[in-house]
Amino acid sequence: MRIATMATGGIGGYLAVLLSKAGHEVATIARGAHLATIRAHGLTLEGPDANATVRPWMATDDPSEVGEVDAIIFGVKGDALGPAAEACRPMLRAETVVVPFLNGVEAADRLAGVLPPGNVANGMCKVSTTIAAPGVIRQVGTFSSFTFAERDSTPSARIDALRAAIAGAGPEAPPTDDIVRDVWEKFVLFSAMSGVTAAGRCTIGEITAIPQLADLFRNVIAETAAVGRARGVALPATVEESAWAFASGITPEMRASTAIDLEHGRPLEVDWVSGAVCRLGREVGVPTPANDALYAVLLPHKAGGGAP
Incomplete structure (x- = not known):
């Protein structure tokens, strides 16, 4: 799959490393020293699930350079949701799925108020990660699970494809019949x-x-x-x-x-x-x-x- 991480913080960076290792094309959206280090030295994950450095398919601060992707892992801070969502538009095609992994319970509805609702899914994750240094993601603890679905929890091929990609990269990605309950x-x-x-x-x-x-x-x-x-x-x-x-x-x-x-x-x-x-x-x-x-x-x- 071709996947973008918006942005490449603890959640996005963690998945970017594992998905890149599994052979997927991952575009890491980042900025500042974090971006400079990823470009120069790659993106590193330290922790129970991996001690690895990867060279993502692309590292940029300009989503328009990425082009259309299959999926966007959306993991910014809550206050940054609006501008970050707008920045995703150049990466969207009709079937691109944007999966929010944000703290709280309002991210999917907020995203659907900015982006075309048909592109927006809903999700939550259980993993403890942080940017330990520019270009370095650190995982604490051994739990790692990503649960996501269409906003109405109906089955879809694009959700199945992303679930298979994440599960194939290592973390748990269980199906759900009620994503709102899970969030x-x-x-x-x-x-x-x-x-x-x-x-x-x-x-x-x-x-x-x-x-x-x-x-x-x-x-x-x-x-x-x-x-x-x-x-x-x-x-x-x-x-x-x-x-x-x-x-x-x-x-x-x-x-x-x-x-x-x-x-x-x-x-x-x-x-x-x-x-x-x-x-x-x-x-x-x-x-x-x-x-x-x-x-x-x-x-x-x-x-x-x-x-x-």
């Missing part, structure tokens, strides 16, 4: 991981060891699940306990990307995580006091640049 199921966990590890400047190990933090974490899980159900999402009855069990079993040093961004003074996606729970909860009359508090605590750091 929200991850969000139930991530809203707590993001809000608590960032606001508490802590790891998941510290959360599970400190009862007060554990209570806060579980309250966030419960609120987010309540909002999803009130919005008609078919979340499993066990989603709250499953989220806590998963969090309790992962690497104790794990933190959400929000916490890492805060530590480095980068902008935070608070509007699309804690802030989204609060906003979506208000729309359906579900109170979200724990998420409200985390959102308020993180808002001063939303623009980044300040001391954490």
Whole structure:
């Protein structure tokens, strides 16, 4: 397949390496020192799934140089969605599928408001990756799963083709009969991981060891699940306990990307995580006091640049 990564951060870079190794043509969209290093030395993945450097088919900051592709792995920060989506237009043909792997539950609808809705799918991933240095993607933990589908979850050849490509490259890429449920199921966990590890400047190990933090974490899980159900999402009855069990079993040093961004003074996606729970909860009359508090605590750091 011919695949573009928009952009080539933790998620896009991780898949770009594995898909390139598997023989696919991957165009990596990047900028600055990251792009310069990819062009000069290749793109490197460090972690349990690979320690490898690849030379992508193309590395550029101009999507118009890429031309039409079969699929776009869309993995930018929430606040960058609009401009990044517009930049994808030169890579689209009628059957190109754009799969968002963003934090939160609103990316697919937001993308469909910018790009032709027929090009937009929906997706979520479970993998912990970050840009460790220009041209270097680091994976933490051993889990790696990418779930995606058409926005209405109907089967399609283009989704099957991309699923086969990703599964053939190594990660899990399971089918689904309800992608909205799956995206929200991850969000139930991530809203707590993001809000608590960032606001508490802590790891998941510290959360599970400190009862007060554990209570806060579980309250966030419960609120987010309540909002999803009130919005008609078919979340499993066990989603709250499953989220806590998963969090309790992962690497104790794990933190959400929000916490890492805060530590480095980068902008935070608070509007699309804690802030989204609060906003979506208000729309359906579900109170979200724990998420409200985390959102308020993180808002001063939303623009980044300040001391954490």
